[in-house]
Amino acid sequence: MLNTMGALNRYREALRVPGIPRVVAAAFLCRLLAGMVSLALLLAAVEVSGSYAIGGAVTAGYAVALTIAAPVWGRRADRLGFSRSLVTGTVLQVLAFATFVLTALFFPEPLLLVAAAFLVGSVNPPSGAVSSTIFTTYVTAPQARTTLLALNGLMTEGVFIVGPMLVGVLVAVISPLVAVMATALVSTVGALWLAGAPAVRATDRPRPPAPAERRFAWPPGQFGILFVVAMAAVGIGAVNVTVVARSTDMGANAGLLLGVMAVGGVLGSFLYGGLKLPGRLPSLLMAVLALYGVSILLLGLELGLLATLCVLLFIGFANGPADAIESQIVADRAAEGTRTQAFGWLTSANWIGFAAGTSLTGFAIENGSVAYGAIVGAVASLLAAAATMIRPRRTAEVAAEIPAK
Incomplete structure (x- = not known):
């Protein structure tokens, strides 16, 4: 029988780490x-x-x-500091959102709208990468780190339930452009609140530039997990x-079906963060992805x-714990001072894969x-499960010790 109180206690312990509740x-x-x-x-684009x-x-x-910019912003945060990068990204993002709104109102040409959206994506503050770095650097207790990364995954599932609902209400009551402005406001408040968090400032140590040949290279030791x-x-x-x-074939509401799947993700993430599971991380990831892949076949x-x-x-x-385990592996294989950039690459890999999956x-x-x-x-998920056994030929820690030429 699942010890629910034990799981809740692990979340309480993780959230007792000074400064972490604000970061969460x-x-x-x-x-x-x-x-x-x-x-x-x-x-908004459809309306205009x-x-x-x-x-x-x-x-x-x-x-x-966003796919291109995420690792760039992650590297900037590692190099120049978390708070500085978050504030800079937030200011630029506000200007980018304002550009999109003004373009939609006064110059709603297709190419200009696409360019304005591209601008918004290119200046997305590295909030997710920074918070993940805080959870894996500022927090030292292994179980607390696991729990917080699972909470990260839980929040990711949760925002895809809450976010579309908020947009739907704003669109129904006011207009899509107001929903765009509300999105900018939420991101701005969150990023600035994160930038000023004591836990962020305590971990915020700008680093000197890396050797020239490694300033912006594919992160060593990360190919397999990415x-x-x-x-x-x-x-x-x-x-x-x-x-x-x-849903079209069944005459059902697609939002309802996807919402139920997101609820399952929340439950899976919650339980993973509250349990102590045996086994190595790649083996656990292989298990959840294999279970996920086999279960997808039932949708056919x-x-x-x-x-x-x-x-x-x-x-x-089944898929809920995957985000947390992937983040743990990325953090473990990243050298000191490169972790935020590694999480940026994680974001890029997710977006690339998702776009390829929807198109295919x-x-x-x-x-x-x-x-x-x-x-x-199913095939993609089972291939991902098999690829968890790829071992890095060279870890980021070893790469960091190689002297510049």
């Missing part, structure tokens, strides 16, 4: 951006252009920019498209609504059936 609260506000921004930009194709291009522009993250994200993207297609069957809801709840539950699955369903989409997701 600020990190949740910052993460609301991820749950709101794509939908807000999409609806009348085209879903342009709306899709706008969100793609944001995603591409490949796993990308392939797992392909599976997640495939599941999202498959669920939407399945013509199940009823209740059975589909149960499957989605289980899929979310859409093509598979369009030219086959919903079952093909489930197969894409």
